[in-house]
Amino acid sequence: MKIHEYQAKALMKQRGIPVPEGELATTVDEAVGAVRHLSDSMGNPVVVVKSQIHAGGRGKGRFKEHPELGGVTVVLEGVDGGIEAAEAKVRELAAQMLGSTLVTIQTGDEGKTVNRIYIEQGIDIATELYLSVLLDRSTSRNIVMASTEGGTEIEVVAEETPEKIIREEIDPAFGLTDFQAKRIAYGLGLEGDALGSGVRFLKAITAFAVDMDTDLVEINPLVVTTDGRVMALDGKMSFEANALYRHPEVLELRDVSEEDPSELRAKERELSFISLDGSIGCMVNGAGLAMATMDIIKTVGGEPANFLDVGGGADKDQIVAAFKIITDDPNVKGIFINIFGGIMRCDIIANGVVAAVEEVGLEVPLVVRLEGTNVELGKQIIDDSDLNVVSATDMKDGAIKIVELTK
């Protein structure tokens, strides 16, 4: 589960991890008010206005409605013009950003609507660094990744200058040790006050990541200020889904407006669903088989509209719900149901499909492939139902048939 930058910073602040001061705004007036508060407490009217969406690349991103405007904008008007000039600029920016659509390299062409902006104090930066804590699957341990190339995407650094990436493995029995934290700090070139500040930051952020069950904490950039403090200028966090039950305070930070409505509906019914751009709706049992079904549709010339795993224990109601989610997508021109019954019996799926069609109706072609436990019974139920269903002998046959029918 992803959260916004301002939420991540609030969590870090609670743990004593240094972040700039800032205020969230959902209206123009709140944004302007924040400038006054920050200027009063910091003694400096320089602020940064940051769009809050669950996607990276905001600084380089541009608004559809305002092609000149970036998703993160520094307001320097206050340096010469004082607080009033800063307020006027933030008023203008907030009015343009709120409700507009930000397109970044991670949002896709459709972009994301900005409903929240974060007004943050400006920081005097000496150095920009990179830091993240994430799972290394090959060792089954969390690692710290750090680099002197702050502000650059880590994938780019890994590609172009891999020697600049520092890695330290976290032993779950001991956490990040002092000597490891120092080794990272030395590698980042920290010295003087910044060395101690950096070590404390590293220890605190890794403890946070472990305690809070994050699957990613990425601070890019991590900065050293001109007065030698190490601070998180950005904060990207995502929390591991299986562990959310033990972090109710994190669950409260969920912003459902950032999630796909169909995926949300599916989640409520405990179905594993992902929206895609194609025209062939898929209903499959098992994640691997569901992925393979998407692949084979593509191989025979079609495009899948979704990934949907109804799981091993779906009941009739879940099948009906799944069917509704698929048929509600206006792009869906045909449906392919691909089931290999194991514990899930084919007759249960067949009954669910018949019930779903009776309840929801069926206006597009439907191809069904059943195999495995109680397959004959399942086929019989479909045959006896008068449904306009095309049967398939295997998954390739089914994929070819549905692609033909939707041409």
Place this chain on the structure above:
Amino acid sequence: MSVFVNKDTKVLVQGMGKTGRFHTDKAIAYGTNMVGAVHPSKAGRTEQFIGETDHSGVQGRPDTYDVTIPIFRTVREAVNVTGANASVVYVPPPFAADAIMEAAEAGVALIITVTEGIPVADMVMAKRYLEDKDVRLVGPNCPGVITPQACKIGIMPGYIHTPGTIGVVSRSGTLTYEAVHQLTLNGLGQTTAIGIGGDPVNGTDFVDALKAFNDDPDTEGVIMIGEIGGTAEEEAAEWIKANMTKPVAAFIAGVTAPPGKRMGHAGAIISGGMGTAEAKIAALQGAGVVIAPTPTDMGSAMLEALSAS
């Protein structure tokens, strides 16, 4: 011969709830030697299983069975009394990693974890705990391990399997069934089918399974079913290139999966350009593995690999 499990494997169930009971019954019907269960709130009692024998399993048994197994408070007690050398974990996610560690501490040599949804951090800790112990963990989030007509541990349908000479190893449940079904249709039985599970942190990986099949005199070829996410398939490709003496076929799911999205399995995600199906397929092809271009070609890919060797 076979790998990991055979007719002498004595199996303990950890978590005799509704799911545990259901699959214990199926395992007994198949002929698996289920010797006991650990379930603290039911400890001291017994659980009885009565039903019709699944004749696709262990051969030469009567048409019905009536088996009663004891329930214990701890794995150590259960092992002391029953001599179990394998366990299957159905314990709910919040407690499953502890169940794995408990089994390891009690000296259970093979721990098969079916439970889906265990927090990653718990598995990181459990794997750390297992590091210096002589234990094999399979899973979590896996269908289990089956040696046809000998021993079925887990949730896979037994009847689709036939004894034979092909080793099967897979990250996916239903895709394993699909592969086994196609092997059987192509006249290829299986030595053992191993589901290694769809989680990012798991026990036995492709390399462990390939090593076991390579050393098993009855296994003549291996089919591996991978998917997007992580680099386990790439590591397998390297190992195959350097060590494997038997033909290998493979299918990799997720060629069409979009980046950054978790495709059902917690481990099935393409992140930062890593873990793509294309990279895995290229690595395996480089190691001489025959790739099934579509999931319906898994059986024929195995035949092709066998005939080329």
